[in-house]
Amino acid sequence: MMSSEESFIHGGTQPRPAQIGIVIRSPPPWPSKFSNQRELSKAEGKRPIEPSGSTSTNIAMNGITKQTSYEKALCMIDSAGKPLETVMMGLYNDGTVEEDDAAVTEMVEKRAGEQSATIIIEEETAAEIVEQRPKIERLNKAKQINGFILFVYRLTIMLRFIILCQFFRFRISRSVKNAHGLWLVSVICEIWFGVSWIFDQFPKWKPMTRKTNVNALRARFWNENEPCTLDPIDVFVSTVDPMKEPPLVTANTVLSILAVDYPTDKVSCYISDDGASLLTSETTILTASFARLWVPFCKKYKIEPRAPEVYFSKDLHCQKELKKRGGIFIKEWRVMKRWYGEFREQIKTYVDEAEKMPGDGWKMRNGVPWPGNDSQHHAGMIQVFLGPTGKKDVKENYLPKLVYVSREKNPTKPHHKKAGAMNALVRASGILSNGPYILNVDCDHYFNNSCALLEAMCFMMDPKLSRKICFVQFPQRFDGIDKDDRYANRNVVFFDVNMKGLDGLQGPAYVGTGCCFSREAIYGFYPISDEDYHDHVHDHREKFRSIIGRIKRRTKRLFQKKRLQRVPRSRAEISRAEITGAVNEDGHDDFQRYGDDAWLLLSQDNLKKRFGSSSLFMESTFMENGGLPPSANPAFLLDEAIRVVGCNYEDNCDWGKEIGWIYGSVTEDILTGFKMHTRGWRSIYCMPSIPAFKGTAPINLTYRLDQVMRWALGSVEILFSRHCPIWYGYGGGLYKLQRVAYINTVIYPLTSLPLGVYCVLPAICLISGKFITPTVDSETIVCYSMLFGSVIITGALENIWGGIGLANWWKNEQFWVIGGTSAHLIAVIQGLLKLMLRIDTNFTVTSKATNADGEDEFAELSIFRFGYVLLPPITIIFINILGLLTAISNAINYGHHQTMTVIAGKITFAVWVIVHFIPFLKGLRGKTKRVPTIICVWSFLLASMLSLLWVQVNSFIFDKTKTTPHH
Numbered sequence: 001m002m003s004s005e006e007s008f009i010h011g012g013t014q015p016r017p018a019q020i021g022i023v024i025r026s027p028p029p030w031p032s033k034f035s036n037q038r039e040l041s042k043a044e045g046k047r048p049i050e051p052s053g054s055t056s057t058n059i060a061m062n063g064i065t066k067q068t069s070y071e072k073a074l075c076m077i078d079s080a081g082k083p084l085e086t087v088m089m090g091l092y093n094d095g096t097v098e099e100d101d102a103a104v105t106e107m108v109e110k111r112a113g114e115q116s117a118t119i120i121i122e123e124e125t126a127a128e129i130v131e132q133r134p135k136i137e138r139l140n141k142a143k144q145i146n147g148f149i150l151f152v153y154r155l156t157i158m159l160r161f162i163i164l165c166q167f168f169r170f171r172i173s174r175s176v177k178n179a180h181g182l183w184l185v186s187v188i189c190e191i192w193f194g195v196s197w198i199f200d201q202f203p204k205w206k207p208m209t210r211k212t213n214v215n216a217l218r219a220r221f222w223n224e225n226e227p228c229t230l231d232p233i234d235v236f237v238s239t240v241d242p243m244k245e246p247p248l249v250t251a252n253t254v255l256s257i258l259a260v261d262y263p264t265d266k267v268s269c270y271i272s273d274d275g276a277s278l279l280t281s282e283t284t285i286l287t288a289s290f291a292r293l294w295v296p297f298c299k300k301y302k303i304e305p306r307a308p309e310v311y312f313s314k315d316l317h318c319q320k321e322l323k324k325r326g327g328i329f330i331k332e333w334r335v336m337k338r339w340y341g342e343f344r345e346q347i348k349t350y351v352d353e354a355e356k357m358p359g360d361g362w363k364m365r366n367g368v369p370w371p372g373n374d375s376q377h378h379a380g381m382i383q384v385f386l387g388p389t390g391k392k393d394v395k396e397n398y399l400p401k402l403v404y405v406s407r408e409k410n411p412t413k414p415h416h417k418k419a420g421a422m423n424a425l426v427r428a429s430g431i432l433s434n435g436p437y438i439l440n441v442d443c444d445h446y447f448n449n450s451c452a453l454l455e456a457m458c459f460m461m462d463p464k465l466s467r468k469i470c471f472v473q474f475p476q477r478f479d480g481i482d483k484d485d486r487y488a489n490r491n492v493v494f495f496d497v498n499m500k501g502l503d504g505l506q507g508p509a510y511v512g513t514g515c516c517f518s519r520e521a522i523y524g525f526y527p528i529s530d531e532d533y534h535d536h537v538h539d540h541r542e543k544f545r546s547i548i549g550r551i552k553r554r555t556k557r558l559f560q561k562k563r564l565q566r567v568p569r570s571r572a573e574i575s576r577a578e579i580t581g582a583v584n585e586d587g588h589d590d591f592q593r594y595g596d597d598a599w600l601l602l603s604q605d606n607l608k609k610r611f612g613s614s615s616l617f618m619e620s621t622f623m624e625n626g627g628l629p630p631s632a633n634p635a636f637l638l639d640e641a642i643r644v645v646g647c648n649y650e651d652n653c654d655w656g657k658e659i660g661w662i663y664g665s666v667t668e669d670i671l672t673g674f675k676m677h678t679r680g681w682r683s684i685y686c687m688p689s690i691p692a693f694k695g696t697a698p699i700n701l702t703y704r705l706d707q708v709m710r711w712a713l714g715s716v717e718i719l720f721s722r723h724c725p726i727w728y729g730y731g732g733g734l735y736k737l738q739r740v741a742y743i744n745t746v747i748y749p750l751t752s753l754p755l756g757v758y759c760v761l762p763a764i765c766l767i768s769g770k771f772i773t774p775t776v777d778s779e780t781i782v783c784y785s786m787l788f789g790s791v792i793i794t795g796a797l798e799n800i801w802g803g804i805g806l807a808n809w810w811k812n813e814q815f816w817v818i819g820g821t822s823a824h825l826i827a828v829i830q831g832l833l834k835l836m837l838r839i840d841t842n843f844t845v846t847s848k849a850t851n852a853d854g855e856d857e858f859a860e861l862s863i864f865r866f867g868y869v870l871l872p873p874i875t876i877i878f879i880n881i882l883g884l885l886t887a888i889s890n891a892i893n894y895g896h897h898q899t900m901t902v903i904a905g906k907i908t909f910a911v912w913v914i915v916h917f918i919p920f921l922k923g924l925r926g927k928t929k930r931v932p933t934i935i936c937v938w939s940f941l942l943a944s945m946l947s948l949l950w951v952q953v954n955s956f957i958f959d960k961t962k963t964t965p966h967h
């Protein structure tokens, strides 16, 4: 036992420590501290609490400064008993208890080799020691939004909820005698909207924002005096179709990654080419060589952004910079601009050449036929460029490794689209570089802020957070959107309101790009267990008990850790034990029984079932800090990497089911993030003031609706799958409100059904002369205006705390109606078809073609193809206009049979619907030359038929004398 303890502290080779043991000198004075803790919580955030004797102290712990009301400390002393380093354990005024595994391990590891021992000391001593240490700045800060606004916001939500209930009581109690069907339908729709509002609203209950401190990160992990201790990151870029995703766009993204502000030996960039295109491969080769010029230039002058296309297109900004930086810079800037021009031209020639495939297929520059000539049936291909063994840049510095991967494809095997591509990259990178973190971007999302990786690391390397975070998601921001964002491409309400709300719960959803993962979470491990972590409910008594339990457990674990020296570190202890199935509740004891390496052997079969047959890859999953397993033979790495991107590799193992990107939906992103959250991981939303990434958005209505339809379809797919948040993942780590949010994410397309119906109602009312309420009296008006009022007030308050404009909010509402009546509706139908007939859904990649050659930048905005998505909204518009016309002609022909208020109500109702479709109409207006006329005619006919039908059916069903619209 002694020897294993020794090896824990000393890495097995060092002399014995002078003293080992845990000493608790005095029993903790719990109860008295207790009331104090409460007071402190109250004062939280308002002002720092002064250290006052032994009850509350400011301590700085591994970069986190906090006020504590009670603390114990774990202290390492040298053989003379002099304290070397201290890690605090305690109850903090924000109600959390420091779970400092990371800190403890870090400390112990750092001190390995010194003559030292660990003891637990009491708080006064600890405080003294800590006070002598320089305070370290925190890496990040979580901030609740302004307390008053939050209070009012929550109040309006509650009020709105009450109003809603009242509204329904009112609506249900007053049925419409002469139009029972109409009334019933409208009430059902309204109830549906009400419920979906609840799903949408309550996950925004606790909005939160965060701030990072990149300088503190640099100071701690990447300063001049010490070797850099930042963790390596693998960056993934996915591309599939070089025609829709121009190579120049991809090349820019890659260049911005290679020039990122991060130690070069700790970044590797992987390109996944799902199209197996020679064009992409050649572009990559060219990009690698251009990077040797571009990267040193970026780093020398610290230019932003580091995607050359964008950088050189911002002429004005450059002019300013030119003046400021003066002579040499101007010269170099000009030279670089010319070089980039040449690079661009070269890619253009490649693209031109790639227009038409020669009869005998593509050939590489050396005359060898390109293996990917059949993009759906080809072997896996990997090419490695640059990196620590490759070419240096023109300043003789190494560049990050750049790897081109095209996974094997076979038409008989499902390739699972982007998710499949990502999983292949996860494995290939696990073998080639194995960074403990993975950041993925779509090929069009370049690094707009060269500090993006550092920003993510501010969370990932925070000792308190790191072992609970599965990913750090950045908002998606876009270039090249028309000024008034006609099709709500920016999605601001989602990115600046909903996601901030989720951050206050368990964390934002993964949105497919601009997201930094911990590899551990991708491998399906669980976060370090921490019962307290997700019950924020503060039963103080409970808390008190769990603290004692925690200290006991920790003490126990401390001993165990010493025993478990051979196991890489505690980080994945629990999760791995989970695979082996050899673990009891506490997560540890069984390790002992198996002895040092036995558990590894024991779990081989299970591991194979989980990770597939590559033992090298399996081994790599044990490397906690990344890097290649010691047994890896560099000569065979590439072969092994090719093997793991093979299309049979995933047979009979957990890829896509339990680990990696999860299959089964075209919105694999939502599913993947959800799966991680159900395991109890937390995620973080990071919004640097300079957007970290920027992409392109679909510019015209057709592409936008295609995209929205794909998203909705993905949601429907999840809704009908095993992974549906309504029934999946109970008893795990998913927070309740987080589940509500996920339910909302998958169920929203269904709302298109009542929405479609509701949009037709005003027309029906106008034509049939009936209404959804019996009369329009003052009570009705009050009821509806209260409802609308509360909607507007919550919206406005969301604007205030989310920092979005009212215009954006309105855009969002409009597009919600447009998308709802078109794309969502179709998606629901398609989803049902898929469910019943097992037709697979296809993935239409969004075109990222930028119109870089001047002309009218937004000419594309109005181009659209005919699509049946357009049919329902056009019909709705026509039918409503028809209704308005009928009403007016009726009024003229037959005089006022109904009171003015009723007519006004109906007309408002119809106009309200039509107003929502304005952007849609603008989208149609553009180039209505040939095909669209046909749709217009069709929709017009359809609308007329529907209205006529309604009148017929109507007079048939109801008593004619009473209900004929105009007798």
Ligand SMILES: O=c1ccn([C@@H]2O[C@H](COP(=O)(O)OP(=O)(O)O[C@H]3O[C@H](CO)[C@@H](O)[C@H](O)[C@H]3O)[C@@H](O)[C@H]2O)c(=O)[nH]1
Pocket: 238, 239, 240, 241, 245, 272, 274, 416, 417, 418, 421, 441, 442, 443, 444, 511, 512, 513, 666, 667, 668, 669, 707, 710, 711, 714, 843, 844, 845, 846, 847
């Ligand atoms: O078989 C495929 C299909 C797509 N992709 C890549 O997946 C991404 C898809 O993006 P895009 O066509 O631009 O769709 P968007 O709707 O703009 O993408 C958003 O929504 C998708 C989910 O539908 C996410 O996967 C994306 O990350 C997210 O940016 C692109 O990088 C493609 O290269 C592949 O690698 N293989």
Ligand SMILES: [Mn+2]
Pocket: 442, 444, 695, 696, 846
């Ligand atoms: Mn995209």
